[in-house]
Amino acid sequence: MNFSFDITIDTIMAFIALVLAVYSTIYTWKANQFSxxxxxxxxxxxxNQTRVEFCVINTSSNPLVIKNIELFLEKEQVFDNGFSPIEYDEKILEDKAKQWEKENTQYIMGVRMNPLGINPYLLDNAYSANQVTSENFTHEVFLLPSQSESFSYYVSKIPNKIVVKTxxxxxxxxxxxxxFVDFQEYN
Structure with missing residues (x-):
């Protein structure tokens, strides 16, 4: 039996069409992957509290929903410790106001006299720009293509792994x- 194979223009065109079909299939499959x-x-x-922050970016060409985010240090799950700089500052101001009032209250013939002047710690203080609260994952987040969402946590232990579920x-x-993350110091 003798088989002969002639390479003709039709064979070359069919081979090129096959290569293009395979390429377009792979390209379409890769383009429609979620990432x-x-x-x-x-x-x-x-x-004196450690705050970690990160952004999750939808790098795919399709929208997706973030269902959950978990932080881990080795195999131990790390949670937000609930620290609030606003509550912390309010507590400090409250303590200073009590101390000021105690130091400036006078007793005349056994009668307590309110301090002269206005307690500076009771004034409405404008908070500084360093009032950064944590922005934990609390509910599902819808991300369009190329959209990102930032999250932050006050933690007692710095996580080395973040798991994002979609x-x-x-x-x-x-x-x-x-x-697997190595958080960089924020300047």
């Missing part, structure tokens, strides 16, 4: 993706 990334991973100290398969047919 997310983390950026801006920073840590900062605020009133409504779509984003990593090896899984609906979650783990990011």
């Amino acid at each position: 997310i990334e983390l950026s801006s991973t920073f840590k900062a100290n605020n009133r 409504d779509k398969k984003i990593h090896h047919f899984k609906t979650f993706k783990s990011f």
Whole structure:
């Protein structure tokens, strides 16, 4: 049996069409994949508390929903410690106001006289720009393509892994993706 294979213009065109079809299929499949990334991973100290922050970016060409975000240090889950700089400052001002009133109250013949002057710690103080509260993940977040969302947590232990869960398969047919992070000092 003798088989002969002649390369003709039709054969070359069919081969080119096959290559283009395979390429377009792979390109379409890759273009429609869901993906997310983390950026801006920073840590900062605020009133002797550590605050970590990061952004989740939808790098795919389709919208998706973030269902949950968890922080871990090794295998231990890390939670926000509930620190509020506003409450902290209000408590400090309240303590200073009581101390000022105690120091400036006078007793005349056993009668307590209110202090002269206005207690400076009771005035409506404008908070500084350093009043950064935590912005935890609290509910589902809808992200359009190329859109990002920032999150921050006051933590007692600095996490080294962040797990982001979505409504779509984003990593090896899984609906979650783990990011190992090294938070940089915020300047």
